[in-house]
Amino acid sequence: MKKLLLLFILFYSGAKAQVFTVDTIIKTGPLNKRINFVYLADGYTAAEQAKFITDVININNKLFNTIPFTEYKDYFNVFAIKVISNESGIKHASTAPDCPGVGTHPVSNPKNYFGTKFDVANIHRLVVPDSFAKVNAVLAANFPEYDQVMVVGNTSFYGGSGGALATSTTHTSAAEIMIHEIGHSFASLADEYWAGIQYATEKPNMTAQSDPLLVKWKNWIGSPGIGVFAHSGSPLWFKPTTGGTCKMEVLNPAFCRVCKETFVERIHTLVSPIDSYIPSNAATLNISNTIGFKTNLLKPIPNTLNQTWFLDNVQQAATIDTFTILSGSIANGNHTLRTTVVDNTSLSRADNHLSLHTYNVLWNMSIATGVTEVQVFNAGLKLFPNPFAENLVIQYKLSKPSSVAINLVTANGKNIPLVQEKKQMQGSYSSTFSLNRYGLSAGVYTIVFIVNGQTIAREIIKLK
Numbered sequence: 001m002k003k004l005l006l007l008f009i010l011f012y013s014g015a016k017a018q019v020f021t022v023d024t025i026i027k028t029g030p031l032n033k034r035i036n037f038v039y040l041a042d043g044y045t046a047a048e049q050a051k052f053i054t055d056v057i058n059i060n061n062k063l064f065n066t067i068p069f070t071e072y073k074d075y076f077n078v079f080a081i082k083v084i085s086n087e088s089g090i091k092h093a094s095t096a097p098d099c100p101g102v103g104t105h106p107v108s109n110p111k112n113y114f115g116t117k118f119d120v121a122n123i124h125r126l127v128v129p130d131s132f133a134k135v136n137a138v139l140a141a142n143f144p145e146y147d148q149v150m151v152v153g154n155t156s157f158y159g160g161s162g163g164a165l166a167t168s169t170t171h172t173s174a175a176e177i178m179i180h181e182i183g184h185s186f187a188s189l190a191d192e193y194w195a196g197i198q199y200a201t202e203k204p205n206m207t208a209q210s211d212p213l214l215v216k217w218k219n220w221i222g223s224p225g226i227g228v229f230a231h232s233g234s235p236l237w238f239k240p241t242t243g244g245t246c247k248m249e250v251l252n253p254a255f256c257r258v259c260k261e262t263f264v265e266r267i268h269t270l271v272s273p274i275d276s277y278i279p280s281n282a283a284t285l286n287i288s289n290t291i292g293f294k295t296n297l298l299k300p301i302p303n304t305l306n307q308t309w310f311l312d313n314v315q316q317a318a319t320i321d322t323f324t325i326l327s328g329s330i331a332n333g334n335h336t337l338r339t340t341v342v343d344n345t346s347l348s349r350a351d352n353h354l355s356l357h358t359y360n361v362l363w364n365m366s367i368a369t370g371v372t373e374v375q376v377f378n379a380g381l382k383l384f385p386n387p388f389a390e391n392l393v394i395q396y397k398l399s400k401p402s403s404v405a406i407n408l409v410t411a412n413g414k415n416i417p418l419v420q421e422k423k424q425m426q427g428s429y430s431s432t433f434s435l436n437r438y439g440l441s442a443g444v445y446t447i448v449f450i451v452n453g454q455t456i457a458r459e460i461i462k463l464k
C-alpha cells in the first residue's frame with residue numbers, strides 16, 4: 001500500500017531488472033486499498049514455474065487458514081512473480097558448524113536467480129537470498145506496490161528465514177515455516193524459543209520487563225497459556241507463552257493471543273475497513289431531495305466491525321452501512337453527517353486499539369430551498385470521457401460572473417489543483433486537462449468544483 005519508491009530506484013540502478021510473469025493468486029480489491037503479499041520464485045527453472053505456483057498455493061492456503069489471516073483474508077491481495085532461474089535448486093556450501101553432513105544434505109551451487117543459499121550466518125537452516133539488490137530490482141520492475149515479500153526456494157530440504165523478506169523452501173513443513181517467518185517479517189514478532197542473545201531485543205512478544213502489571217501484553221495475563229515466562233537461554237528476557245504453545249516457538253500450534261493481536265494491529269495500520277463510500281467526497285452536498293449515504297466496509301469473518309452514525313453530532317439508531325436523510329426532515333442550513341467504524345475484534349486488547357483505529361467519514365451538507373446557484377452550475381456541468389485515459393474535458397456554464405476553482409482529489413484525499421481560484425465572466429467554458437503528468441493510477445477520483453464558495457463533486461474513473 002505505502003511505497004518507498006525512491007529506495008527502489010536507488011537499488012534499481014545497481015542491478016539489472018528483468019520483467020517476469022506475475023500471477024494473481026487472490027485479488028480482493030484495488031492494490032492501494034489492500035495489503036499486497038508477493039511470492040518470488042528462486043531456484044525454479046522456466047520448466048518448473050507451474051510447480052512454483054502449486055508450491056505458492058499450498059503455502060498460501062495454509063496461511064489464510066491461520067488465525068488471524070482467516071478473519072482478515074479480504075484485506076489481502078496475493079501475487080506470485082515467476083522469476084526464472086537458469087538452474088534448479090538452492091545453494092548449499094556445507095560450511096556451517098551445524099551442517100548435517102554432505103551425505104544427508106549434499107553441497108550444491110546451482111545458478112539460481114537471487115543466489116538463495118543455506119548456511120547463512122553460520123546456521124545451516126538459515127536460507128536467505130544472496131542479492132537483496134536483485135530482489136528489490138525485480139520488485140521495482142514487476143510489482144512495486146508490494147507490502148510483504150516471501151521468497152520460495154526450490155528445494156525440499158528444511159530451511160527458512162525472516163527479515164525484511166520471509167523465506168522458506170518446499171520442505172513438507174514449508175507452509176508452517178513461511179507462516180512463522182511472516183510473523184517476523186510482517187509483524188516484527190520475536191522467536192519464542194531462545195534464538196540467541198544477538199536476537200534479544202524489545203518486540204511485541206519479547207521484553208526485559210518481568211512485572212505482569214507492566215508487561216506489554218498485560219491485558220492478556222490470565223488468559224489461558226499467557227503469562228510472563230523467562231526465556232530458556234536468559235533470565236533477563238521474557239515471553240508470553242511457554243512449552244511450545246505459540247507458532248513463534250515451534251511449528252504447528254496456533255499463534256498465541258499476543259502474536260495474533262500484533263497481526264491484527266499491523267493489518268489495521270495498513271488498511272482501512274472503510275473501503276469506499278458514497279457520496280464520495282467530504283465537501284458540501286446540496287440536498288434538497290432525499291439522499292442516501294452508504295459505506296462499503298471490508299468485513300472481517302465473522303464481522304467484528306461496529307458502525308455508528310451521527311447527524312449533527314447526535315448518535316442515530318442506524319448501525320448498518322447505509323443512512324438516509326429524507327427531504328424536508330431537517331431544517332435549512334448547514335448540517336454534518338458522520339459515520340464511525342471500529343473493529344471490536346476479541347483478537348485485540350491493545351490499549352491504543354480504538355484511539356489508533358477508529359475510522360470516520362464526515363459529510364458536510366448545506367440544505368436550501370429553491371434552486372441554488374450550485375444547482376444551476378451542476379445542471380450545465382459535463383465531464384468526458386468518463387472513464388478517461390489521459391485527457392479530461394470539463395465544460396460548464398456560468399449564469400453570472402463567478403469565482404471558480406477546480407481540484408482533482410485522489411482516493412486518499414490528496415488535492416491536485418487543476419484551476420486555481422479565479423473570477424470568470426458569465427458564459428460557457430470548455431477546457432481539456434491532460435492528467436497524464438500527475439502519474440495517476442487506475443481508479444476512482446473526484447473532481448471538486450468550488451463556485452462562489454459552494455462545492456460540487458463529481459466522480460471520474462481513470463483507466464489503466
Ligand SMILES: [Zn+2]
Binds near residue numbers: 096118
Ligand atoms: Zn549446511
Ligand SMILES: [Zn+2]
Binds near residue numbers: 205
Ligand atoms: Zn506468540
